[in-house]
Amino acid sequence: MAEVKQEGITVKKSENFSEWYTQVVQKAELADYGPVQGTIAIRETAYAVWEKIQNVFDEKIKKTGHKNAYFPLLIPENFLKKEAEHFKGFVPEVFWVTHTGENKLGERLAIRPTSETIINTFYSKWIRSWRDLPVLLNQWCNILRGEIKSTKPFIRTSEFLWQEGHTAHATEEEAEKEMLYILDEYKDLVENYLAVPVLTGKKSEMEKFAGAKTTTTMEALMPDGKALQAGTSHSLGQNFSRAFEIKFLDKNGKQQHVWTTSWGISTRLIGAVVMTHGDDKGLILPPKVAPVQVVIVPIFYKAEEKKKILKKAEELVEKLKENGISVFIDDREGYTPGWKFNEWEMKGIPMRIEIGPKDVKNKQVVIVRRDNFKKTFVKEMEVLKNVGKVLDEIQKNLFVKAKKFLSESTTTAKDYQEFKKTLERKGGLLRACWCGEQHCEEQVKLETGATIRIVPFKKEKIFGKCVYCGKEAKEVVYFAKAY
Amino acid sequence: MAEVKQEGITVKKSENFSEWYTQVVQKAELADYGPVQGTIAIRETAYAVWEKIQNVFDEKIKKTGHKNAYFPLLIPENFLKKEAEHFKGFVPEVFWVTHTGENKLGERLAIRPTSETIINTFYSKWIRSWRDLPVLLNQWCNILRGEIKSTKPFIRTSEFLWQEGHTAHATEEEAEKEMLYILDEYKDLVENYLAVPVLTGKKSEMEKFAGAKTTTTMEALMPDGKALQAGTSHSLGQNFSRAFEIKFLDKNGKQQHVWTTSWGISTRLIGAVVMTHGDDKGLILPPKVAPVQVVIVPIFYKAEEKKKILKKAEELVEKLKENGISVFIDDREGYTPGWKFNEWEMKGIPMRIEIGPKDVKNKQVVIVRRDNFKKTFVKEMEVLKNVGKVLDEIQKNLFVKAKKFLSESTTTAKDYQEFKKTLERKGGLLRACWCGEQHCEEQVKLETGATIRIVPFKKEKIFGKCVYCGKEAKEVVYFAKAY
Numbered sequence: 001m002a003e004v005k006q007e008g009i010t011v012k013k014s015e016n017f018s019e020w021y022t023q024v025v026q027k028a029e030l031a032d033y034g035p036v037q038g039t040i041a042i043r044e045t046a047y048a049v050w051e052k053i054q055n056v057f058d059e060k061i062k063k064t065g066h067k068n069a070y071f072p073l074l075i076p077e078n079f080l081k082k083e084a085e086h087f088k089g090f091v092p093e094v095f096w097v098t099h100t101g102e103n104k105l106g107e108r109l110a111i112r113p114t115s116e117t118i119i120n121t122f123y124s125k126w127i128r129s130w131r132d133l134p135v136l137l138n139q140w141c142n143i144l145r146g147e148i149k150s151t152k153p154f155i156r157t158s159e160f161l162w163q164e165g166h167t168a169h170a171t172e173e174e175a176e177k178e179m180l181y182i183l184d185e186y187k188d189l190v191e192n193y194l195a196v197p198v199l200t201g202k203k204s205e206m207e208k209f210a211g212a213k214t215t216t217t218m219e220a221l222m223p224d225g226k227a228l229q230a231g232t233s234h235s236l237g238q239n240f241s242r243a244f245e246i247k248f249l250d251k252n253g254k255q256q257h258v259w260t261t262s263w264g265i266s267t268r269l270i271g272a273v274v275m276t277h278g279d280d281k282g283l284i285l286p287p288k289v290a291p292v293q294v295v296i297v298p299i300f301y302k303a304e305e306k307k308k309i310l311k312k313a314e315e316l317v318e319k320l321k322e323n324g325i326s327v328f329i330d331d332r333e334g335y336t337p338g339w340k341f342n343e344w345e346m347k348g349i350p351m352r353i354e355i356g357p358k359d360v361k362n363k364q365v366v367i368v369r370r371d372n373f374k375k376t377f378v379k380e381m382e383v384l385k386n387v388g389k390v391l392d393e394i395q396k397n398l399f400v401k402a403k404k405f406l407s408e409s410t411t412t413a414k415d416y417q418e419f420k421k422t423l424e425r426k427g428g429l430l431r432a433c434w435c436g437e438q439h440c441e442e443q444v445k446l447e448t449g450a451t452i453r454i455v456p457f458k459k460e461k462i463f464g465k466c467v468y469c470g471k472e473a474k475e476v477v478y479f480a481k482a483y
Numbered sequence: 484m485a486e487v488k489q490e491g492i493t494v495k496k497s498e499n500f501s502e503w504y505t506q507v508v509q510k511a512e513l514a515d516y517g518p519v520q521g522t523i524a525i526r527e528t529a530y531a532v533w534e535k536i537q538n539v540f541d542e543k544i545k546k547t548g549h550k551n552a553y554f555p556l557l558i559p560e561n562f563l564k565k566e567a568e569h570f571k572g573f574v575p576e577v578f579w580v581t582h583t584g585e586n587k588l589g590e591r592l593a594i595r596p597t598s599e600t601i602i603n604t605f606y607s608k609w610i611r612s613w614r615d616l617p618v619l620l621n622q623w624c625n626i627l628r629g630e631i632k633s634t635k636p637f638i639r640t641s642e643f644l645w646q647e648g649h650t651a652h653a654t655e656e657e658a659e660k661e662m663l664y665i666l667d668e669y670k671d672l673v674e675n676y677l678a679v680p681v682l683t684g685k686k687s688e689m690e691k692f693a694g695a696k697t698t699t700t701m702e703a704l705m706p707d708g709k710a711l712q713a714g715t716s717h718s719l720g721q722n723f724s725r726a727f728e729i730k731f732l733d734k735n736g737k738q739q740h741v742w743t744t745s746w747g748i749s750t751r752l753i754g755a756v757v758m759t760h761g762d763d764k765g766l767i768l769p770p771k772v773a774p775v776q777v778v779i780v781p782i783f784y785k786a787e788e789k790k791k792i793l794k795k796a797e798e799l800v801e802k803l804k805e806n807g808i809s810v811f812i813d814d815r816e817g818y819t820p821g822w823k824f825n826e827w828e829m830k831g832i833p834m835r836i837e838i839g840p841k842d843v844k845n846k847q848v849v850i851v852r853r854d855n856f857k858k859t860f861v862k863e864m865e866v867l868k869n870v871g872k873v874l875d876e877i878q879k880n881l882f883v884k885a886k887k888f889l890s891e892s893t894t895t896a897k898d899y900q901e902f903k904k905t906l907e908r909k910g911g912l913l914r915a916c917w918c919g920e921q922h923c924e925e926q927v928k929l930e931t932g933a934t935i936r937i938v939p940f941k942k943e944k945i946f947g948k949c950v951y952c953g954k955e956a957k958e959v960v961y962f963a964k965a966y
Contacts, residue, residue, distance in 0.1 A: 032605060034555040035562065036592060041605050044550035044620065051551065067527035068534065072517040073594075073625055073642055074578070079518065095557070096582040097594065100629030101575040109519060111556075111580065111594070122515060122524050137527065142556055142625065146583030159556055 006339055008346055012280050017224040021152070024274055028283040028347045031153040038151035038158030045347065046154070046270050048291030050161065053269060054140060056193055057163065060185045066136040066165065071119050073141075074109040079117045083243040086116060089210020093145040095158075111144040116211065116236070116262055119166045120244040127258060129249045130170055134178075138165040143266070154271030155228070155483050162266035168246060168258040172237070175259035176214070179235040182263045183216045186231040194269060195286040195399040196220050196276050197406050198230055199429070199478065201454035206438050209262075213237030219453045219480075221406050222275045225427020227453045227480035230272055233263035276402050277371075283348030284370050286398050287391040294320060294327040294387060295344045299337045299356035309355050316353070316365070319384055325391070345370060350394050351387065371397050410478075414464050419479070423448055429480045433473035435466035444468050444479065454478040489822055491829055495763050500707040504635070507757055511766040511830045514636040521634035521641030528830065529637070529753050531774030533644065536752060537623060539676050540646065543668045549619040549648065554602050556624075557592040562600045566726040569599065572693020576628040578641075594627040599694065599719070599745055602649045603727040610741060612732045613653055617661075621648040626749070637754030638711070638966050645749035651729060651741040655720070658742035659697070662718040665746045666699045669714040677752060678769040678882040679703050679759050680889050681713055682912070682961065684937035689921050692745075696720030702936045702963075704889050705758045708910020710936045710963035713755055716746035759885050760854075766831030767853050769881050770874040777803060777810040777870060778827045782820045782839035792838050799836070799848070802867055808874070828853060833877050834870065854880050893961070897947050902962070906931055912963045916956035918949035927951050927962065937961040 009027060013020045025031050030046040033039075042050065058068070074097060081087045090113040097109040112118065123135060140163045147158045154160075165182060169175040183200055190196050198218035202208075208215035212234040220228045240246070241257040250256050277284040287293050296316060298309045313329045320327045330340050337354070344352060354366040363380045367387070371394045378386045409428030413419035419430055430450065434440065444467070445451050460476035492510060496503045508514050513529040516522075525533065541551070557580060564570045573596045580592040595601065606618060623646045630641045637643075648665060652658040666683055673679050681701035685691075691698035695717040703711045723729070724740040733739050760767040770776050779799060781792045796812045803810045813823050820837070827835060837849040846863045850870070854877045861869045892911030896902035902913055913933065917923060927950070928934050943959035 032608065034557075034601070035559050035604065036555060036557045039555040039557060041555065042553040044552050047552045048550070050553075067531070069527050069530045070525040070533075070625075070644060072519060072522035072524065073627065074517075074519045074522060076518050092584040094584060095580045095592075097578045098581045099579040099591075100631075101577060103629075108582075109578075118517070121518065125515065142553075144556065161553060 006342060008342060009280060009282050013223065013278065020278075020280075021275060024278050024282050025153045030270070030274065030283070033153075036158065038147045038156075040153045040157055040159075042161070042267060042270075045291060046267075049270050049273065049285065049289050050267055052193070052289040052291070053189065053265070054163070057185065057189055057265070060189070061138060061165070061182075064136075064181070066138050066167075068139060069137045070139050070141065071115055071122065073112055075112055075115075075118045076107050076109055078107065079121060080110055082117060083211045083240055085239075086211035090114065090145070093147065095144050095146055112141075113143060113145045114262075114264075115139070115141075115164055116166065116240055117244070120240045120246060120260065123166075123168055123258070123260075124244045124246045127168060127246055127248050130251050133168060133170045133248060133258065134174065135168040136165075136178075137167070138163055152271070152483070154267055154274070156268075160267045162264045164262060164264045167261045168241070169260070170248065170250065170256070170258065172235075172259045175237075175261050176235050178261045179214065179216055179233045179263065182261070183218065183231075183233040186233065186263075186265055187218055189265075190218060190220070190230055190269065190272075191399065193286065193288045194273050195288075195395060195402060196230065196269075196272050197399065197403040199406075199454050201456045201478070203232075204438075204441060204452045204455055204477070206441055207452055209234045211236060211239050213239060217454065219478075219482075220272050220276070221409055221429060221480070222272070222483065223405065225409060225481070227429065227482040228268070228272055228275075229453070229482065230269060231263070231265040234261060236260045236262060277398050278348070281342075282346030284398065285348040285350055287350045287395045290326070290348070290350050292326050292328055292349050293391055294325060294351045294353060295340075295349045296327060296329045296353045296355065297337055297340045297344075298329065298331055299354055301357075305357045305360075308360055309357065312355050312360055316355075316383060320387060323384060323388065325387060350391060353383075353387075369394055412463070413467060416467055419444075419467050420448055423450055423481065427481055429453065429478045431460075431476060431478055432467035433462055433464045434475050434477045435469055435471045436474035437466075437469070440466055440468035449481045450479040451482060452477045453480050453482060489825060491825060492763060492765050496706065496761065503761075503763075504758060507761050507765050508636045513753070513757065513766070516636075519641065521630045521639075523636045523640055523642075525644070525750060525753075528774060529750075532753050532756065532768065532772050533750055535676070535772040535774070536672065536748070537646070540668065540672055540748070543672070544619075544621060544648070544665075547619075547664070549621050549650075551622060552620045553622050553624065554598055554605065556595055558595055558598075558601045559590050559592055561590065562604060563593055565600060566694045566723055568722075569694035573597065573628075576630065578627050578629055595624075596626060596628045597745075597747075598622070598624075598647055599649065599723055600727070603723045603729060603743065606649075606651055606741070606743075607727045607729045610651060610729055610731050613734050616651060616653045616731060616741065617657065618651040619648075619661075620650070621646055635754070635966070637750055637757070639751075643750045645747045647745060647747045650744045651724070652743070653731065653733065653739070653741065655718075655742045658720075658744050659718050661744045662697065662699055662716045662746065665744070666701065666714075666716040669716065669746075669748055670701055672748075673701060673703070673713055673752065673755075674882065676769065676771045677756050678771075678878060678885060679713070679752075679755050680882065680886040682889075682937050684939045684961070686715075687921075687924060687935045687938055687960070689924055690935055692717045694719060694722050696722060700937065702961075702965075703755050703759070704892055704912060704963070705755070705966070706888065708892060708964070710912065710965040711751070711755055711758075712936070712965065713752060714746070714748040717744060719743045719745060760881050761831070764825075765829030767881065768831040768833060770833045770878045773809070773831070773833050775809050775811055775832050776874055777808060777834045777836060778823075778832045779810060779812045779836045779838065780820055780823045780827075781812065781814055782837055784840075788840045788843075791843055792840065795838050795843055799838075799866060803870060806867060806871065808870060833874060836866075836870075852877055895946070896950060899950055902927075902950055903931055906933055906964065910964055912936065912961045914943075914959060914961055915950035916945055916947045917958050917960045918952055918954045919957035920949075920952070923949055923951035932964045933962040934965060935960045936963045936965060
């Protein structure tokens with residue numbers, strides 16, 4: 001009966017993770033490759049997940065007095081250069097504009113790789129007095145960084161969408177508080193909406209943001225054992241306020257430099273969702289961020305059944321919608337129910353409701369969960385209560401499963417032998433002691449590809465010598481290979 | 484008592500409109516100039532108006548099956564060239580990227596001046612069968628066009644934010660219907676939310692979008708007598724589907740090219756709001772798009788009054804918020820009430836509520852309208868009802884006033900003498916007969932600066948000869964000088 005060829009995911013997630021990811025992204029129509037290396041089109045389902053992320057996070061930060069604004073995409077080269085570390089960190093990947101129309105520009109312009117430099121230029125004009133502080137602005141925008149090797153849709157692309165918050169404060173304490181507050185909100189968003197568990201902590205000096213005083217981060221662990229930096233929140237000290245001369249008159253009439261922060265999460269989170277929850281059939285979207293939570297598939301073989309079943313389905317849609325559940329009926333002709341099941345399983349809709357002739361007769365429907373394929377017959381009277389409950393269960397189950405994986409993939413490595421062996425065998429997070437010297441960190445990276453993902457906020461008890469040099473350890477840190 | 488210097492708008496709107504606009508934009512903190520010619524930062528109040536516009540329009544189009552997506556910023560030059568008219572129209576203002584980091588690119592990349600070419604490239608991969616149609620996508624994004632002369636914040640900038648809808652259909656009728664549907668929604672948004680009246684109609688061949696078959700437009704009239712194109716909706720025929728080979732298998736198994744549309748509104752609308760409604764005191768925001776609708780200014784001279792008054796104010800805030808009215812209390816110290824009145828008048832908050840010691844005693848508040856400064860004493864019991872009603876009245880009054888101006892500024896010109904005299908004396912829209920020849924249109928533009936803004940959808944009755952050449956007229960059209 002189906003006229004249109006259907007091709008599902010042809011590799012197992014456990015066997016070829018990279019190819020599996022590529023197939024899910026393309027076949028679930030989340031993204032498609034653009035003509036310029038490393039660029040993608042973010043298709044409607046993925047974009048709708050991004051809109052959910054935006055709504056949740058936007059509401060959070062607006063409640064605490066943050067506001068959105070928009071700053072220019074193009075940054076003159078000399079602005080970028082004002083903070084030396086920052087420039088060094090970003091310049092290799094900047095896209096440079098050199099002409100408008102046929103006119104060569106006097107100075108080349110960077111397409112923003114991040115906006116500290118341009119935003120701080122404005123802040124230096126806007127901030128005059130302690131009355132103007134804090135400044136709590138955020139922007140939702142596109143960012144460009146020329147990625148040359150191993151681009152991957154959502155995870156690493158030359159253009160991506162993000163939010164970048166930029167705040168200015170009268171004291172360092174306030175700036176640090178802001179940095180930590182945002183990291184907490186990030187964690188809440190990612191764990192409680194995207195169902196992706198994360199570890200939070202600081203970055204080492206080597207891994208911190210170019211120009212930051214302190215970088216805090218949340219790190220997720222993907223099923224292939226690689227860590228994914230899911231969001232960062234920086235305290236920039238007075239590095240940028242000195243470079244850009246952002247001064248204010250304090251309450252005692254003294255000129256002071258402000259203390260700034262910046263923080264961002266991006267469309268990379270969509271990649272984290274795909275990787276974390278998907279299975280061999282395709283995408284699985286957590287109900288809280290799924291643009292469609294329920295698909296109803298009517299099943300009929302004779303024309304006279306069709307009318308009755310569709311009427312039932314429409315009544316159910318009304319009821320679910322009234323209760324804030326997003327749902328649609330797949331009543332397309334020319335496709336078998338089985339074809340439709342596969343289609344929506346691949347596309348990750350969290351729940352399917354089937355209504356057939358028998359179900360109408362028995363005043364029931366069939367509910368099928370996307371996360372574990374459990375099938376339940378539910379009496380019509382109880383559908384509404386049941387759907388809400390099961391969606392909550394799916395949300396919870398996805399998180400618990402991922403959390404279990406994260407715990408099981410965290411290994412304490414007592415020495416370098418064990419460290420390397422574990423890394424090779426299963427990857428994951430390696431809990432190890434570290435002397436605090438950058439040399440050891442660099443050597444580990446060079447020899448194994450693993451970097452320090454997290455320095456815990458709360459010092460953990462030292463259980464041995466530095467994993468690399470064997471000298472006195474100063475910290476317990478978490479290493480991993482990362483995207 | 485006030486510690487901080489306050490400077491209001493120093494020119495009259497009627498005396499130096501251009502300078503007045505610049506001051507309002509800067510002093511009401513709507514925008515500030517960026518380092519690159521023609522770029523601006525969109526500050527929080529203006530951005531909040533943009534968010535309101537986004538919410539209203541997004542809801543409209545989602546109800547009719549449109550979805551949001553995101554397409555790459557960078558477009559290889561050869562893509563732009565595929566539709567010849569389009570390329571010719573946009574190439575003089577394109578920002579070109581030639582390098583990433585230190586590497587010269589093989590082909591230069593355009594920063595999107597509009598996205599027909601890149602989006603249609605994807606559509607040619609995604610559309611195969613009639614089952615895939617219609618495709619109804621929209622994106623909210625930034626657009627860059629190098630504007631060399633007479634840039635003006637919001638009105639004409641080298642970078643702006645917009646939405647661009649791009650749809651593909653099986654038939655031309657469907658595409659035209661889409662084009663007109665969108666134009667209707669634009670008109671509803673602009674008139675009923677921004678309180679800016681518009682005329683709608685078609686563009687002449689000369690004025691239409693580069694690559695379009697038909698361009699429809701809505702045109703507003705600014706207080707200086709110049710027209711402002713406030714949004715356009717195009718039927719692109721098969722121009723782009725042929726250039727980009729977007730074909731589908733129809734129900735009869737035949738390959739056909741799709742019919743496409745595109746349509747956009749931008750942050751220019753913020754400029755239209757500022758120009759249309761503002762007065763000598765500054766900005767006036769229509770209540771439906773004002774981020775803050777009501778400011779409460781407590782008035783007290785003694786410490787013991789303060790507590791009582793603030794308590795009243797807070798009770799009122801609760802009540803208003805519960806009813807969906809956005810409100811805040813300006814309880815800053817170190818500023819006089821008068822200073823605060825000026826501040827919020829300049830920043831355009833539609834309504835002010837004053838609460839002083841007498842008001843507390845008399846169980847009343849004072850309501851002051853921003854649009855006409857009318858002051859009303861309102862009993863506490865009736866505040867809620869009253870505030871809602873008065874906000875509605877302000878919204879309506881702003882529209883009625885602007886609509887009256889639009890009518891009064893539309894002049895029927897019987898001959899070229901009258902045409903030129905009226906244009907010089909007061910500008911506005913000139914209703915004139917036209918032979919339909921591009922030569923006449925070009926000459927009028929050359930000699931007077933006026934262009935055909937609207938060819939009415941419904942032919943108006945011809946009342947004379949062509950305003951320029953004096954030959955037989957084919958249409959009644961509306962000319963104006965325009966931004």
